[in-house]
Amino acid sequence: MSIHKQVIFATEQQVKNIGFTVYSPISGKITPLINHPQTIFSSGILGCGLAFEVTSHKIVAPFDGIVEQIKLGGSEVYFKAKNGIKLLIALEIDQEYFPLPGLAIKKQEAQQIKAGEPIIHFDLRKIPVPIYGCVTILNHQKLGAIYYSQSNITAGSDVLFKITSKKR
Template sequence: MVVRAPLSGKLVPLSEVPDPVFAQGMVGHGVALEPPTSEHSVTVVAPVSGRMLKVMPHAFVVQAPSGAGVLVHLGIDTVKLEGNGFTVRVAKGDQVHAGDPLMDVDLTVVREAGLSACCPVVVLDAAEDAITARSQDEDVMAGQDLFAVSL
């Protein structure tokens, strides 16, 4: 299974995410994306085709046909914003295709709140050796292949 970039940014190893739950791979493995500081807002797209398993303003999970859940967390500690700066375009249970627009994020709101815009993208419960990622520190455009997962 290939997981695509939900937004454009610089590829960051999960171990460098400023949150121990993600950095230590407690929920699964993958990578993170750091949106460019020049970006004020982004449209977040589906990283895989599947069903929206969970939808919150700051995060979502898409369940691929294989059963794997892909979690995208939009920023760190952004739950504190209580949805401010996030526009959700989908609902739980919706079927989506990779690349479909799912949310819009006002990065200015995130950054002005003193929060990190770093966006972890993980396959829930995946082993670290199941992930084959692109080169670290590479710039990736939304919709491009981000990493492969062997399930």
């Protein structure tokens, strides 16, 4: 189930040789975006994507490009790919746990990145409540179908999305 019909589940084999590859920037169990606790994400207002139950202590670069912004103490990171795709990774963390324990920002705004490079690190063990996150494609209107094929994903090694071009 997805808010935007452009986010489609497909098997890895079905999308193996198509589209632009976006690697997962966070690890966790994927859930529909509608399950995100913040309405701005769950309603799809900011864009389309997927929500996560986060299981790891890091955010990594999803593709080659740049870090556009890091906001809210490292809990929001904006990326831009070389082909123009814009992505937001947002973690939903109780304000009680700010600043993030063990926070280390490995890349700064406007820095070039390579897929899989560490961007943010924090100590997940010191946050005893579940952390929810989402990966939102901010400029999805300019794109075609966005495919995903997994329900549990590992940051930096698993493909999160295969993004196709919009048909003219």
